[in-house]
Amino acid sequence: MNPIVECIPNFSEGRRQEVVEAIADTIRSVEGVRLLDYSADKNHNRSVFTFIGNPKAVAEAAFLSCKKAAELIDMTKHKGEHPRMGATDVIPFVPVRDITVEECIELSKKVGERIAEELSIPVFLYEDSATKPERKNLADIRKGQFEKMAEKLKDPQWAPDFGKPEIHPTAGVVAVGARKPLIAYNINLDTSDIKIADTIAKLIRERSGGLKNVRAIGVMLEDRNLAQVSINMVDYERTALYRAFEMVKMEARRYGVNIVGSEIVGLTPMKALIDVAEYYLQLENFDSNKQILENYLLQ
Amino acid sequence: MNPIVECIPNFSEGRRQEVVEAIADTIRSVEGVRLLDYSADKNHNRSVFTFIGNPKAVAEAAFLSCKKAAELIDMTKHKGEHPRMGATDVIPFVPVRDITVEECIELSKKVGERIAEELSIPVFLYEDSATKPERKNLADIRKGQFEKMAEKLKDPQWAPDFGKPEIHPTAGVVAVGARKPLIAYNINLDTSDIKIADTIAKLIRERSGGLKNVRAIGVMLEDRNLAQVSINMVDYERTALYRAFEMVKMEARRYGVNIVGSEIVGLTPMKALIDVAEYYLQLENFDSNKQILENYLLQ
Incomplete structure (x- = not known):
């Protein structure tokens, strides 16, 4: 038994490279953690980090990166295409191997409590860690964004799970929780009309009558002058990537958009992309557990 | 350094399950070898086994399975859709990890020599182990099949690389060699007209003007009353699966066939299917080495 947890915190900084690097260095400094990937998006003004490791080390790196972001990011000055509510916007923990979702929920609660106590940032538990149904979905917690969060917290229904009902003046609030693997999947359209991306996002997402396990918003990519449907696939095993892709294609056709x-x-x-290949090749009787060579070489 | 070789021998038996199981048991009996997969095809009357392990153990299992097949299969009585020339038709060795193609070539020569000496089955070295250009392609060696092999071997140009120029009376001849990973990929058509599958096979394969690194024949699936384009993709990194799939689709259209x-x-x-997903999702800037979680967990 060698439990491995994945953590994918999102920070509200995608433009100042020195801030992004400082957060990366903080994560790398924790022994037992491996920083796999990080990328900053200028349009979203947001960065996403992915690291894995043993649960204790991953919890430490999550806390320290949140502390670093609170030091370097001032939400009162933040502008970006992507909705956000805090310097560290969200900290999800995902089971990778030899660990249950329940253990990840416990881990998320420990980290959330520590953030509230030591950094004075209010914490919402979300997804599988949520204490109320209306806190499961990050979009519901984040509604109103940073600018309206101070007022939102006064409503007893939106009292944070940890910390006082007062936002951190520059770091805002943060959501922490355990969840299944999420795939951040964006589809770019050959139009500069953001309204078309917004409309398609509404049509394909679960909350407004679209595909289950799909969350989507329209986003403008200023540097390419393209509108994008920015999607979170929250359960790729039930709702595969190709279904979102084909649904966006189908809805875009109405506007003559490709x-x-x-x-x-x-x-x-890996499995999320294998499912895509299986669909398009119309594969019969394919057993990815048995027929993919790498599955026999996994640790 | 923990070198791992893959071996994928093909045997001319896909109907008598007890023979297939006896070969499987032989492979399993060798310590240091892991039998990953085996499947028998009744139409082809052929079975394919896949095992991995350290080079020495894999060489031993390859030899013993060839010996077992020679004991149990009589080629004078063999009928099947797939071209064949021996009880054991072909034994390829593929580098998986910590081993070079050159080392796999050496391994194939050792096994070939042993088969000729101990079992009196003539051996052709093929693919990367080939001693002449015209022996690189298995189809060229196999041309004439079992029935015409005795005569073919009398031609000095087709003297075997190991053993006397006389076929084994019931086990025929065998090709042994090192090669890149090959993907056996079949595409089923909604027609029972084998001529259409034959024509499409010719159009898509390298040797008659089609796609490089693609070998293909038409095969009739009697039990489903369907014609099939049976393909070997011999270098999926250069010629991806989706290209064969789309080319078959395109050529089939002429006949109103789907x-x-x-x-x-x-x-x-894994990478062969990731490439397919990348194509159909029109993925931009995807780096499978860095963005697929399992790549960080490989042994």
Whole structure:
């Protein structure tokens, strides 16, 4: 038994490279943690880090990176395409191997409590760690964004799970929780009309009548002058990537709009892409556990 | 350094399950070898085994399985859709990890020599182990099949690399060699007209003007009353699976024929299917080495 947890914190900084590097260095400094990937998006003004390791080390790196972000990011000055509510916006813990979701929930609660106590940043538990149904979905917690969060916390319904109901003046609030692997998947359209991306996002996402396990918003990529449907696939085993891709393609057709490309931000489990290949090749009787060579070489 | 070789011998028996199981047991009996997969095809009357392990153990298992097949299979009585020339038709060695192609070539020569000496079965070295250009391609060696092999061997140009120029009366001849990973990939058409599958096979394969690194024949699936384009993808890194799939689809259209499905026989490296997903999702800037979680967990 060699439990491995993945942590994928999102920070509200995608433009100042020195801040992104400082957070990366903080994560790398923790023994037992391996920083696998990090990427900063200028349009979103947001960065995503992925690291794995033993649960204790991953918890330490999550806390320290949140502390570093609170030191270097001032949310009162933050602008970006992506909704956000804190310097560290969200800290998810994902079971990778030899660890249960329940153990990841416990881990998320310990980290959340420590952030509230030592950094005075209010913490919401979300996803599988949520204490109320309305706190499961990050979008519901984040609604109103940083600018309206101080007022939102006064509502007893939105009292934080840890910490006082007062936002940190510059670091805002943070969501912490355990969840299944999430794939950040964006689809770029050959239009500069953000309204089309917004409309398609609404049509394909679960909350407004679209695909289950799909969350989506329209985002403008200023540097490419393209509108993007920015998607979170929150359960790729039930709702595969190709279904979101084909649904975006189908809805875009009404506007004479085509897909110019798509992108996966950060990491993905292999299986999510194998499922895509199986669909498009119309594979019969394929057993990925048995027929993929690498599955026999995994630690 | 923990070198791992893959071996994928093909045997001319896909109907008598007891023979297939006897070969499987022989492979399993060798310490240091892991039998990953085996499948028997009744139409082809052929079975494919895949095992991995340290080079010495894999060489031993390859030899012993060839010996077992020579004991149990009589080629004078063999009928099947797939071309064949021996009880053991072909024994390829593929580098998986910490071993070079050159070392696999040496391994193949040792096994070939032993088969000729101890079992009196003539051996052709093929693919990267080939001693002449015209012996690189298995189809060239196998041309004429078992029935015409006795005569073919009398031609000095086709003298075997190991053993006398006389076929084994019931086990025929065998090809042994090192090669890159090969993906056995079949595409099923919604027609029972084998001529259409034959024509498409010719159009898509390298030797008659089609795609480089693609070998293909038409095969009739009697039990489903379907014609199949049976393909070997011999260098999936240069010629990806989706290209064969799309080319078959395109050529089939002329006859009003559609693809009903495709199948991968045996094992495939993960990357071959990731490439397919990348193409159909139009993925931008995807780095499979860095963005696939499992790549960080490989032994």
